[in-house]
Amino acid sequence: MKKIGLAVVLFAAFLFAGCVYDYGVSGELEGLETDLVVIEGDIIAGGITEVYVSTTSRIHYQPTKGIDVLPREPLCQVWVESAQGEVWPGKDTTYLGRIDVLYGTNLYQRRYVVDTRDLPLDGEYRLCVSYPDRGEYHSAFRKVITAQEIESFDFSFAPDSSHVNVLLSSRGSREQTTYYRWVYQENWENEPPLMPNVLYMDYYMLRLSEEQKDRYAECFGKYASSEILIENTGNLSENVVKDKVVTTLYRNHRKLAWLYSIEIYQTPLDKEGYDYYRAMKINTEELGGLYDPYPSELRGNIVSATYPDEAVLGFVNVCTRAEKRIYLDGKANKLFDHRRCRSLETLRHPGDMKYRMWYDAYNNLNKRPYDCDVERQLVEIPGAEPGMPPTHEIVEVRNCDDVTYWGISECLDVQGNCYPKPDFWPR
Numbered sequence: 001m002k003k004i005g006l007a008v009v010l011f012a013a014f015l016f017a018g019c020v021y022d023y024g025v026s027g028e029l030e031g032l033e034t035d036l037v038v039i040e041g042d043i044i045a046g047g048i049t050e051v052y053v054s055t056t057s058r059i060h061y062q063p064t065k066g067i068d069v070l071p072r073e074p075l076c077q078v079w080v081e082s083a084q085g086e087v088w089p090g091k092d093t094t095y096l097g098r099i100d101v102l103y104g105t106n107l108y109q110r111r112y113v114v115d116t117r118d119l120p121l122d123g124e125y126r127l128c129v130s131y132p133d134r135g136e137y138h139s140a141f142r143k144v145i146t147a148q149e150i151e152s153f154d155f156s157f158a159p160d161s162s163h164v165n166v167l168l169s170s171r172g173s174r175e176q177t178t179y180y181r182w183v184y185q186e187n188w189e190n191e192p193p194l195m196p197n198v199l200y201m202d203y204y205m206l207r208l209s210e211e212q213k214d215r216y217a218e219c220f221g222k223y224a225s226s227e228i229l230i231e232n233t234g235n236l237s238e239n240v241v242k243d244k245v246v247t248t249l250y251r252n253h254r255k256l257a258w259l260y261s262i263e264i265y266q267t268p269l270d271k272e273g274y275d276y277y278r279a280m281k282i283n284t285e286e287l288g289g290l291y292d293p294y295p296s297e298l299r300g301n302i303v304s305a306t307y308p309d310e311a312v313l314g315f316v317n318v319c320t321r322a323e324k325r326i327y328l329d330g331k332a333n334k335l336f337d338h339r340r341c342r343s344l345e346t347l348r349h350p351g352d353m354k355y356r357m358w359y360d361a362y363n364n365l366n367k368r369p370y371d372c373d374v375e376r377q378l379v380e381i382p383g384a385e386p387g388m389p390p391t392h393e394i395v396e397v398r399n400c401d402d403v404t405y406w407g408i409s410e411c412l413d414v415q416g417n418c419y420p421k422p423d424f425w426p427r
Contacts, residue, residue, distance in 0.1 A: 039137055039302050040314040041112075042267055043080055043125055044321050045144045049114040051078050051090065053129055056313070064105065070094070071110035077130040078112040082123050083141050090114035099418040101215045102199075102206075119144070127302075127316045135306025139316035142301075145268040147322040148172030148180065148239070153264055155249075155328055164249040164328070164335070166262055172239035179269035181277060181317075182229040184246055187422055188330075189258035190221035194341040194411045197371045198398065200362050203355050205372060205400040219418035220425075221255055228281040232274060249328075252337055254410045256330030259427065263325035267317060276300055276315045327426070341411035344370055347404045354401065361406050368412035372400035 041051035053076050071094060078090035090112045097109035119125065124141040131137065151169040158164065170180065195213055198205045208216075229246065233239050246264060249256060269277070300315035330336050345367065349357045361367040375397045380390050 036311055036313055037131060037134065037137060037304075038313045039127070039129055039139075039316070041127070042317040042319060042321070043114075043119070043127055043142075044116055045119040045121055045125075045318065046117055046320050049080060049090070049116045049127075051112040051114065051127065051129070053078070053110075053112065053131065064103065068106045068108065070108050073110055074132045075110075076112070076132065078114065079128050080114050080116055080119070080125055081128050081138075082125050084123070088114050088116055088119070096420050099215070099219070099420060101212055101219065101418050102201075104212075104215075121146070121320075125318050135304055137302055137304050137312055140301040140303075142270075142316075142318040145177055145270060145317070145319040147266055147268050147320045148176055150264070150266055150322045150324050153246075153324045153326055155326065156243075161335075162251050164251075164256075166246045166249065168241065168244045168246050168264060168266075170241040170244075170266060170322075172233070172268075174239060176239060177268045177270060178232055178234040178239050179271065179274040180231040180233070180241060181267050181269050181273070182225075182246065182264055184225045184229075184262055184264045186221075186223040186247075186255065186260070186262050187419075187425070188221045188255040188260040190219040190254075190418065191217045191258065192412055193257050193336070193338050194370065194407060196369060196412045198369050198400070198404075200358055200369050203359065205358075205369060205398075205404070207398055216418070218421065220421055221417070222419045223255075228277050228284070230269070230274060230277050230281065249335075251335055252340075252410065254336075254413070256328070256335040257338070257410075258329075258331055260328045260330055261325060261425075262328075263323060266322040267319050269317060269319075272301070273315060273317050325424070341407060344405045344407050347406060348402065349404070350402060354404070358404070366409050367406040368409045370405045370407050370412055372398040372405070373403045374398055 035055040035057035038054045038056060039051070041049060043049050054073055075092055080088040080090070091114075093111050093113045094108050095111060096106055098107040099105075100107065121144045124143050126139045126141045128136065128138040148170050149172070151171050153166075153168050156165045156167050166184075168182070172178065195216065196208065198207050200206075225247070231241055231244065233241060247262070249260070299311055300313065302312040302314050302316060304310040304312055328335075331338070345361075347354075347357050347361065358369075361369075376394050377397050379393050379395050381393055382390050
């Protein structure tokens with residue numbers, strides 16, 4: 001099989017507790033489809049190993065009202081294997097990844113889990129994947145690297161309250177590796193500070209039902225770190241990382257409207273792993289070109305047993321992991337100004353001018369609709385059974401033809417991703 005020439009677009013998009021990146025690939029792969037297999041997820045000794053298997057092809061979600069969307073990737077076999085041949089089998093744990101509130105649809109994602117809590121620390125291990133119609137893939141055998149200690153992980157408020165830094169300090173012994181890697185997961189309560197009655201969609205106003213509002217009120221936000229966070233303390237007198245800024249939270253950001261949480265995952269690397277992530281960091285952050293040539297060192301440590309020349313994307317580390325979660329009550333700390341959400345702008349638009357004004361408010365002014373003119377009408381409801389007198393009820397009728405009310409997107413935006421409530425959430 002000929003050596004593969006590739007040009008790769010790297011968009012780092014970390015998924016929960018793994019290290020899966022979204023790769024777009026152009027090029028030819030003789031004998032196989034042009035999309036490449038992506039396998040990522042560290043083998044965590046003393047913990048649960050989570051593995052994500054995908055390809056570089058993009059699958060677009062087409063919303064269908066009330067129909068759940070199941071993973072479209074084929075079901076693979078995943079396991080961890082020791083150098084002595086002992087096997088820790090994995091299992092597919094399809095989970096609710098996202099909710100489309102507007103269409104009442106649940107979107108599920110595939111994740112493989114291997115219980116490696118009893119993995120002996122003195123062994124060598126590799127990750128194996130059997131992919132339907134493509135063959136078997138495995139990482140290189142690697143020894144377990146012990147994670148350094150997280151000394152502190154906390155919030156640091158700026159003197160002018162304009163932002164909050166999330167700071168991390170870690171310490172390793174002289175015998176431990178000097179190479180560090182971090183990823184983090186953010187979660188927050190995503191209920192709109194001001195619940196809208198309508199939303200703008202494709203030049204029209206769509207009225208939200210009470211059921212849709214209830215689902216929006218139960219929404220949670222989630223973000224997995226996309227930047228590559230690594231450190232080498234080899235040139236320092238001590239194996240110490242002090243007050244590293246993991247991320248910065250800015251005042252009045254939507255994620256600080258209610259309760260916010262962040263969890264850090266710290267894993268140790270050897271020089272090979274550090275060089276892999278450093279090369280990826282340079283390629284994605286410093287070179288700045290989307291179609292830069294794909295460096296050979298970015299292929300990682302995964303190979304195809306079926307097609308030895310096939311390029312496989314990803315790097316599998318074998319290690320223990322240190323982790324810590326902290327919470328911040330944005331409302332109690334007044335990090336989000338809820339009062340400004342009540343400042344609404346009235347748009348008066350006689351005739352067909354409404355479509356142009358709506359488009360401009362939404363796309364150019366970053367506004368979102370709150371409501372239209374509301375008229376209360378007395379409606380007659382027929383009797384439940386023949387011969388029973390009708391009843392009357394006052395209902396609200398929304399007229400969006402002449403007047404609409406708009407506010408800032410941070411207060412009203414409900415078109416972002418909606419995730420289910422995490423199991424660990426404290427309230």
